Amino acid sequence: MAAFVPQSHYSRPMQVRLSQIAERAGVSVATVSRVLNDKPGVNEATRRAVLGAVDVLGYERPSRLRAKGAGLVGLIVPELENPIFPRFAEAVSVTLAQHGYTPVLCSQRAGGIHEDAYVRTLRNHGVAGIIFVSGIHAIADTDPTRYQELCEAGLPLVLVNGYLDDLKATFIAYEDATSVDLAVGHLAQMGHTRIGLALGQERFTPTIRKRDAFGDAMRRHVDASLTDEALADLQAFTVYTVEGGSTAAHTLLDQGVTGIVCGSDLMALGAIRAARQRGLLVPEQLSVIGSDDSLLVEFTDPSLTTVRQPVTPVANAAAQALLDQIAGEPPATSELLFRPELVVRGSSARAPID
Amino acid sequence: MAAFVPQSHYSRPMQVRLSQIAERAGVSVATVSRVLNDKPGVNEATRRAVLGAVDVLGYERPSRLRAKGAGLVGLIVPELENPIFPRFAEAVSVTLAQHGYTPVLCSQRAGGIHEDAYVRTLRNHGVAGIIFVSGIHAIADTDPTRYQELCEAGLPLVLVNGYLDDLKATFIAYEDATSVDLAVGHLAQMGHTRIGLALGQERFTPTIRKRDAFGDAMRRHVDASLTDEALADLQAFTVYTVEGGSTAAHTLLDQGVTGIVCGSDLMALGAIRAARQRGLLVPEQLSVIGSDDSLLVEFTDPSLTTVRQPVTPVANAAAQALLDQIAGEPPATSELLFRPELVVRGSSARAPID
Numbered sequence: 001m002a003a004f005v006p007q008s009h010y011s012r013p014m015q016v017r018l019s020q021i022a023e024r025a026g027v028s029v030a031t032v033s034r035v036l037n038d039k040p041g042v043n044e045a046t047r048r049a050v051l052g053a054v055d056v057l058g059y060e061r062p063s064r065l066r067a068k069g070a071g072l073v074g075l076i077v078p079e080l081e082n083p084i085f086p087r088f089a090e091a092v093s094v095t096l097a098q099h100g101y102t103p104v105l106c107s108q109r110a111g112g113i114h115e116d117a118y119v120r121t122l123r124n125h126g127v128a129g130i131i132f133v134s135g136i137h138a139i140a141d142t143d144p145t146r147y148q149e150l151c152e153a154g155l156p157l158v159l160v161n162g163y164l165d166d167l168k169a170t171f172i173a174y175e176d177a178t179s180v181d182l183a184v185g186h187l188a189q190m191g192h193t194r195i196g197l198a199l200g201q202e203r204f205t206p207t208i209r210k211r212d213a214f215g216d217a218m219r220r221h222v223d224a225s226l227t228d229e230a231l232a233d234l235q236a237f238t239v240y241t242v243e244g245g246s247t248a249a250h251t252l253l254d255q256g257v258t259g260i261v262c263g264s265d266l267m268a269l270g271a272i273r274a275a276r277q278r279g280l281l282v283p284e285q286l287s288v289i290g291s292d293d294s295l296l297v298e299f300t301d302p303s304l305t306t307v308r309q310p311v312t313p314v315a316n317a318a319a320q321a322l323l324d325q326i327a328g329e330p331p332a333t334s335e336l337l338f339r340p341e342l343v344v345r346g347s348s349a350r351a352p353i354d
Numbered sequence: 355m356a357a358f359v360p361q362s363h364y365s366r367p368m369q370v371r372l373s374q375i376a377e378r379a380g381v382s383v384a385t386v387s388r389v390l391n392d393k394p395g396v397n398e399a400t401r402r403a404v405l406g407a408v409d410v411l412g413y414e415r416p417s418r419l420r421a422k423g424a425g426l427v428g429l430i431v432p433e434l435e436n437p438i439f440p441r442f443a444e445a446v447s448v449t450l451a452q453h454g455y456t457p458v459l460c461s462q463r464a465g466g467i468h469e470d471a472y473v474r475t476l477r478n479h480g481v482a483g484i485i486f487v488s489g490i491h492a493i494a495d496t497d498p499t500r501y502q503e504l505c506e507a508g509l510p511l512v513l514v515n516g517y518l519d520d521l522k523a524t525f526i527a528y529e530d531a532t533s534v535d536l537a538v539g540h541l542a543q544m545g546h547t548r549i550g551l552a553l554g555q556e557r558f559t560p561t562i563r564k565r566d567a568f569g570d571a572m573r574r575h576v577d578a579s580l581t582d583e584a585l586a587d588l589q590a591f592t593v594y595t596v597e598g599g600s601t602a603a604h605t606l607l608d609q610g611v612t613g614i615v616c617g618s619d620l621m622a623l624g625a626i627r628a629a630r631q632r633g634l635l636v637p638e639q640l641s642v643i644g645s646d647d648s649l650l651v652e653f654t655d656p657s658l659t660t661v662r663q664p665v666t667p668v669a670n671a672a673a674q675a676l677l678d679q680i681a682g683e684p685p686a687t688s689e690l691l692f693r694p695e696l697v698v699r700g701s702s703a704r705a706p707i708d
Contacts, residue, residue: 056642071475071479072426072458072479072480075459079442079444080440080441080443080444080447081440081441081649083437083440083649083650084442085434086434086435086437086439086440087434088445089434089440089459089461090433090434090435090461090463093434093459093460093461093463094463097467102458102459102460102472102475102476103458103459104426104456104457104458104459105443105447105456105458105459106431106447106456107443107444109444109447109449113451118456121456122456124425125426125479127426165367209692244655269650269653273652295435295437295650296437296623296648296649296651296653296654297650298651299626299650299654299655300650300653300654300655301653301654301655301656301657302655303655330391
């Protein structure tokens with residue numbers, strides 16, 4: 001036990017610490033002692049529960065147990081260019097750091113590394129768990145086998161921005177339906193009836209959810225008799241970037257829309273650029289609504305009306321859910337959804353008079 | 355050797371791979387074989403040189419050598435909110451990923467973790483090296499001991515955005531003097547003579563370099579007889595954020611400036627906000643120049659004139675310098691400087707007529 005140095009609680013006697021860890025982990029003091037001294041005869045789940053309790057209680061792990069990669073957590077994100085992902089990474093880092101964990105950041109943009117390759121690397125390094133953000137799990141019809149295997153291996157994991165029916169795992173996401181309903185409702189209130197929806201790739205669950213919610217919202221706020229065919233003309237699917245927004249906006253402007261609801265702030269900036277290329281004024285002749293509320297969009301020209309996603313609460317929840325699993329608790333298998341809010345700025349206004 | 359599976363070059367016979375690695379590492383084939391089979395009798399520097407050569411040549415390490423934490427690199431950044439840091443992290447990741455390395459991202463904002471604590475964590479996990487961005491080494495008069503110890507321990511490291519005279523290590527930075535000279539020269543050409551400088555904390559080397567370059571640039575472009583006292587009135591030191599820029603701009607506007615050169619794009623957006631609070635038009639009554647060329651500043655109101663920092667080349671150079679050290683090459687101990695360029699947009703214009 002010489003290596004077992006507490007980071008805090010210096011005044012507490014060893015026995016108190018051991019019983020505190022045992023209580024937290026739901027095992028005997030003898031088992032705690034076996035794990036901390038790296039003795040055999042303890043199964044992996046119990047071992048993880050004890051080490052998780054050590055971490056959660058703020059003790060430093062014995063050095064021989066640290067060397068196995070405890071304290072690292074994998075964080076797989078699609079890219080760092082869209083400001084929503086670094087914001088998410090920062091917020092996850094804060095929560096993890098409070099419990100002694102540091103993220104191994106895996107950006108999928110980087111050199112085209114596949115998610116599966118990152119997972120292999122992370123497991124080689126013995127990470128305590130993995131948070132997936134907008135990963136393969138966000139593709140609606142993907143095979144859940146890769147995640148089932150991780151669950152069966154007992155690796156804690158949390159899946160953000162996606163949902164797979166057949167997988168018993170922890171899912172955390174934004175309320176996509178609410179996002180679209182807030183944006184469509186705002187435009188409808190200001191007299192818009194020709195409203196377009198600009199989204200990224202249709203294979204992603206958040207895209208599908210927003211697409212489906214758009215139909216509901218348009219029928220509720222604008223015209224209950226809208227046909228599926230009429231709705232299809234008001235939707236454009238490209239990619240979630242400035243260029244994707246510009247392309248989608250050109251398609252939708254050809255359909256005569258006076259307002260566009262975009263799937264990201266970057267798309268909204270692209271839509272504004274496309275409108276200006278056609279000599280249209282924003283917001284006088286075209287209203288544009290973004291999604292996310294990225295760092296700088298309050299400074300754009302015009303300042304961007306957007307649906308603010310609760311990035312920090314979602315990131316905190318993801319980190320906490322992972323820490324709970326690392327501490328030995330069974331994963332919550334429901335989907336935890338977080339509600340966005342509309343932030344009205346300068347890019348939306350009353351519909352133009354015909 | 356069963357575990358030694360090449361990722362590429364499948365067709366080459368084993369002996370070719372071994373001799374290729376030996377040649378790259380500057381050791382014998384027998385030594386390469388000892389290292390790859392994890393046999394004793396090889397010193398640490400040689401071991402690292404061999405494993406570095408394996409990585410650089412694109413082979414996969416034997417699994418028993420991978421488990422020791424090879425393939426992870428520490429990346430310590432001050433925060434992820436300023437978009438320049440995620441851009442840097444993304445670019446570093448690309449270069450590292452091509453050589454099989456993954457960054458452990460340590461954001462100093464996260465829960466107030468100290469750089470030294472991150473370094474301990476990273477070393478516990480056996481990272482192959484560490485890249486420090488705007489770390490303690492950027493504080494001009496800091497004690498270099500913490501870095502000297504890492505160098506003596508043989509840990510590869512690269513220091514970005516700072517310089518310490520007494521430390522023999524690899525430094526990489528932007529040409530701060532050129533940044534200020536480009537911005538001051540641009541304003542002077544448009545008739546500005548009362549030009550202010552808004553920077554962050556004066557303890558950082560980049561701040562000091564910009565401050566000193568400002569005096570030189572003002573005397574060269576505006577008035578050779580400017581006294582140090584007159585120059586001091588034209589400088590404000592706050593922090594590198596929107597709020598810091600706003601505060602600095604109020605101070606400088608009280609001094610009657612018609613143009614402000616800012617140390618970051620966020621500061622420039624704060625300066626524009628401060629000018630508008632006073633009823634001033636940008637750029638008609640005040641010109642504002644940013645620094646970095648962050649993702650969204652071309653969309654701001656007005657679009658931001660800024661000094662674009664070569665983030666990707668600097669990040670690539672930092673990653674490559676670290677990979678070279680990991681491969682056993684001695685660290686370059688000079689400072690590698692990268693040249694910025696002026697991007698003229700809508701926030702700068704001719705000086706107002708009195």
